[in-house]
Amino acid sequence: MTRNIITTDVAIIGAGIAGLWLYNRLSQLGYHCLLLEKDQIGHAQTLSAQGIIHGGSKYALNGILSNAAEAISQMPARWKACLNGSGELDLSGVRVFTEHQLLWSTQSLSSKMVSFFASKALQSRMQSIAKSARTGLFADPGFKGALYQLDEPVLDVYSLLQTLTQQQPQRIVKTPDQPAEFMREQGRLTQLMYGDTEIQAQQYVLTAGEGMAELLDSLGLQKPQMQKRPLQMLLCKAKRPADALPQIYAHSLGSGSKPIATISSHPDKTGNIVWYLGGNIAEQGVGKPADTLIEEAKALLKQILPWYTLPELDWATHNVNRAEPKQSNLTRPDSAFVHSEGNLHIAWPTKLALSPNLADQVIDTLEKQGLSKGQHAEPSGLAPAQLAEPLWDRAFQP
Numbered sequence: 001m002t003r004n005i006i007t008t009d010v011a012i013i014g015a016g017i018a019g020l021w022l023y024n025r026l027s028q029l030g031y032h033c034l035l036l037e038k039d040q041i042g043h044a045q046t047l048s049a050q051g052i053i054h055g056g057s058k059y060a061l062n063g064i065l066s067n068a069a070e071a072i073s074q075m076p077a078r079w080k081a082c083l084n085g086s087g088e089l090d091l092s093g094v095r096v097f098t099e100h101q102l103l104w105s106t107q108s109l110s111s112k113m114v115s116f117f118a119s120k121a122l123q124s125r126m127q128s129i130a131k132s133a134r135t136g137l138f139a140d141p142g143f144k145g146a147l148y149q150l151d152e153p154v155l156d157v158y159s160l161l162q163t164l165t166q167q168q169p170q171r172i173v174k175t176p177d178q179p180a181e182f183m184r185e186q187g188r189l190t191q192l193m194y195g196d197t198e199i200q201a202q203q204y205v206l207t208a209g210e211g212m213a214e215l216l217d218s219l220g221l222q223k224p225q226m227q228k229r230p231l232q233m234l235l236c237k238a239k240r241p242a243d244a245l246p247q248i249y250a251h252s253l254g255s256g257s258k259p260i261a262t263i264s265s266h267p268d269k270t271g272n273i274v275w276y277l278g279g280n281i282a283e284q285g286v287g288k289p290a291d292t293l294i295e296e297a298k299a300l301l302k303q304i305l306p307w308y309t310l311p312e313l314d315w316a317t318h319n320v321n322r323a324e325p326k327q328s329n330l331t332r333p334d335s336a337f338v339h340s341e342g343n344l345h346i347a348w349p350t351k352l353a354l355s356p357n358l359a360d361q362v363i364d365t366l367e368k369q370g371l372s373k374g375q376h377a378e379p380s381g382l383a384p385a386q387l388a389e390p391l392w393d394r395a396f397q398p
């Protein structure tokens with residue numbers, strides 16, 4: 001049997017945002033990387049994301065600035081530098097839907113919340129928008145309530161992935177159909193085998209999202225363990241494009257510490273606007289029949305946007321799991337997670353926004369381990385991995 005031997009400095013397994021960000025950072029630093037994807041680029045969690053570059057404000061709605069809010073607070077500035085072409089990666093070609101995510105409440109806020117929102121700690125992240133400065137749906141005189149602007153941009157994730165797949169696309173490849181088999185010598189990984197294809201790297205990084213469980217199993221590793229936090233997201237769009245929904249990017253705040261709903265807006269390939277609903281409704285919606293959840297969402301939109309008359313809508317739901325390192329009580333991890341065992345690194349960003357933080361941690365570890373720049377031929381015999389279709393163009397299909 002002839003073996004197809006491919007060599008590289010770093011083999012990254014899984015082409016969602018975590019793998020792509022890391023691939024781009026390492027390639028830019030001059031390392032040769034191979035990014036292996038078993039399905040389509042971004043098809044799992046990444047192209048299900050709303051595209052919000054969180055700065056942690058959402059996690060402060062209980063009136064406390066937690067560690068999580070602190071850890072994530074640097075991300076918007078980091079991404080903004082990339083988006084204007086002056087950051088660690090050039091994302092100047094990425095479509096930014098809005099520079100500022102909004103937060104609105106139709107009820108008047110409790111005096112405790114008002115003073116928390118006005119506190120110094122939050123003022124740098126969240127500013128109240130005066131009535132005279134409101135635009136779009138929130139400029140309507142029928143909207144009576146509080147409106148805040150958050151220092152959090154919202155991106156078109158598909159265009160982000162288009163940009164991140166431009167660097168050395170020949171090294172972003174589809175894995176052969178055979179199962180992955182890792183070979184070890186003296187506690188270090190030496191080869192990754194797929195049938196007669198053999199990948200030899202100095203370092204191996206797993207950014208496989210939900211696919212991590214299977215990879216950890218094949219490596220015989222009990223730890224780190226993975227948790228899945230499911231969501232049933234909702235999508236709606238006007239039946240007639242002439243009645244297209246307005247574009248809003250906003251959290252709806254009720255009396256609880258989590259947004260009742262988070263709405264982001266995404267043009268489909270015909271230009272019709274799709275509203276994508278997450279937040280509490282998507283968490284509570286897990287396991288419900290789609291029709292039941294859609295009825296609940298219709299009622300919820302009437303409740304949170306009472307001044308706006310919705311056009312006739314088409315609806316869909318989207319079931320997806322968030323995959324993360326296991327926490328007690330299925331809570332949300334605080335920052336990107338990286339666990340290293342020799343030259344194997346297991347990484348979950350836990351939020352798209354935290355991918356730069358994940359790459360920092362991995363690169364720091366690889367360089368401490370003496371990663372060097374080798375001479376490698378371009379990989380042959382492996383098909384290029386394809387970018388998945390945006391969710392807006394596939395969710396409504398029967």
Ligand SMILES: Cc1cc2nc3c(=O)[nH]c(=O)nc-3n(C[C@H](O)[C@H](O)[C@H](O)COP(=O)(O)OP(=O)(O)OC[C@H]3O[C@@H](n4cnc5c(N)ncnc54)[C@H](O)[C@@H]3O)c2cc1C
Nearest residue numbers: 014016017018038044045046050051052209211351352353
């Ligand atoms: C509904 C929803 C909305 C979200 N909204 C936001 C948001 O607005 N902002 C934010 O910051 N975060 C958001 N998130 C979280 C964010 O999407 C995830 O944290 C992030 O996309 C995870 O990226 P990833 O690369 O780790 O995983 P994934 O995107 O899941 O990618 C993993 C990839 O690995 C591949 N893979 C798996 N197994 C193998 C294998 N054996 N070999 C090769 N490849 C393999 C998969 O096919 C997949 O392409 C949201 C998540 C969900 C579910």
